[in-house]
Amino acid sequence: MQNLKMNKKKIIYIAGYGRSGSSILALTLGQHKKIISLGEIGVIFSALKNKRICTCGQKLETCSFWSQLIKNNIYRRNSNIFFNKLENPYLKVGIVIDYIFKKTNSEFLVDSTKTSWRNLTRPLRLIFSGYDVYIVHLKRSQKSVIKSAKKGKNSDLEFNLSVKNRFSIIRTIISYQISNKLTLFYKIINQKNYYLINYEDLLDDPIKSFLKLSTFLKVDLSELDEYLIGNLPLKTSHEINGNRLLRQKNDIYFKRFNN
Secondary structure, eight states, X not given: OHHHHHHSOEEEEEESOSSSSHHHHHHHHTTSTTEEEOBOGGGHHHXXXXXXXXXXXXXTTTOTTTHHHHHHTTOOOOSSGGGOTTTOTTSOTHHHHHHHHHXXXXXXXXXXXXXXXXXXXXXXXXXXXXXEEEEEEEEOOHHHHHHHHTTOOHHHHHTTOOOOOTTHHHHHHHHHHHHHHHHHHHHHHSGGGEEEEEHHHHHHOHHHHHHXXXXXXXXXXXXXXXXXXXXXXXXXXXXXXXXXXGGOSSOBOHHHHTO
């Protein structure tokens, strides 16, 4: 039984509301030799529909990492969702995840899909699918999240679309409260594998925050210290969605990203 537990695929699931720093946390963790981070992999179906670009600069259909997955699962817009394994978010979550583990041979996979609206049940489905899921609840102050929301949606800002702020504050407050309160459900059902990180604490003392996270994940994260203090640039790979800055051409540094 213990060997079976050790062989279970490990997922670091960043839960909570958007605009809370999940992109930079996931990207930083992904610099570790045992960890692969590929962004919001739970929304690959909508990323394909919306023709989002991988952080490598290619369309997902032609990306060197994702293209084989899409080809094997015959992605197409079909009115019958049961014919399309990637388009329907409620089909087996293992299709994408097993592909990633097989392709990268990593020990940990970071899934930064979060727990907003349609993805509230995703961590639960991952747990029921047999994965060893570590819930990292990343929480930012509501005031800061509202300030970020006023700037507009990441996708609109990335493509220079007009920003629609009507009812944005009300929507943000309601979504923020629902997402963070319901994420506490995972603390109840999965207490040993639940950990809360305050975004402000992460910025204030990233070394200390990652030391605590290291204890929670039972993996040495000290090799990330140089990234956390801003001495080394954070390298993207093939992330889906996330903060628009992941697709910029300039180097990304932990400190500058959060300023």
